[in-house]
Amino acid sequence: MARFNFEGEPPAEQEVCHLTTTQNVIAGRWKIVVLWYLSQRTRRFNELQRLLPGISKGILTRQLRELEEDGMVHREVYKEVPPKVEYSLTPQGKSFIPALEIMGEWGKNYMEKKQNEQLDSEKPQI
């Protein structure tokens, strides 16, 4: 059971393991976008909530807590009233920025190609 190998390719197992690790960290409806907003600067809780229209406090809290547990995000609590909590990327989190950039680039190209395909199919008169 748990046969990850196939016809002799030893590095495959490793690579799949690493990719799965990455996937587990960024899985979640909002995490990639949260990481990107934090890559720009430190943000407060309500600021993030405004930036993510449609997210609820509960789910934003969970996404941030999970990112914190995974060592991606630092949570700084200021003992003030009203409360103030700032979120920022840890060095670990910052090391993910190149991946965010390449994913953003890819998404941009992807959308452009999709739009071209649509334009092509709208005027198929040869």
Add this chain to the structure above:
Amino acid sequence: MARFNFEGEPPAEQEVCHLTTTQNVIAGRWKIVVLWYLSQRTRRFNELQRLLPGISKGILTRQLRELEEDGMVHREVYKEVPPKVEYSLTPQGKSFIPALEIMGEWGKNYMEKKQNEQLDSEKPQI
């Protein structure tokens, strides 16, 4: 409503949109790993199922269909008995390989750092 902007940063909206696009394509428990296995070579259905221990036929079918709909994967059906279906990356899918590589690299470094942290916490006698 749907306020994506904050304190004057026009490119933010765009970038978030692109990242969301990417996320929608790769969201799914197995998609990243499937893409990676297909980046190596063309694979048949049962081959993929063997490579992904624990995945069921139904869910593998769906992940492949979604990747196909998103233009990432090509499905080639051979009219033979027993049936033979080969999956491969489209050019669009291949364009995602750099992202896979950077994510794999990141996951590797991430795990290494996690292990070092654990080792450090196991012998805290200064």
Add this chain to the structure above:
DNA sequence: AATAGTAGGCACATTTAAATAACCTAGTCA
């Protein structure tokens, strides 16, 4: 004749994630 391999389809059950809503806290201000 019975069984296994191949690539699924389909209905259903279960699990997980996300969304909604109500409530909490401490201090500050009017």
Add this chain to the structure above:
DNA sequence: TGACTAGGTTATTTAAATGTGCCTACTATT
């Protein structure tokens, strides 16, 4: 006294993702 604030928690509901089991058709093998 009561309202207001930021940043939550908790419980409940809903939706999405994933998994299970049984079905097909045809062939080859035992």
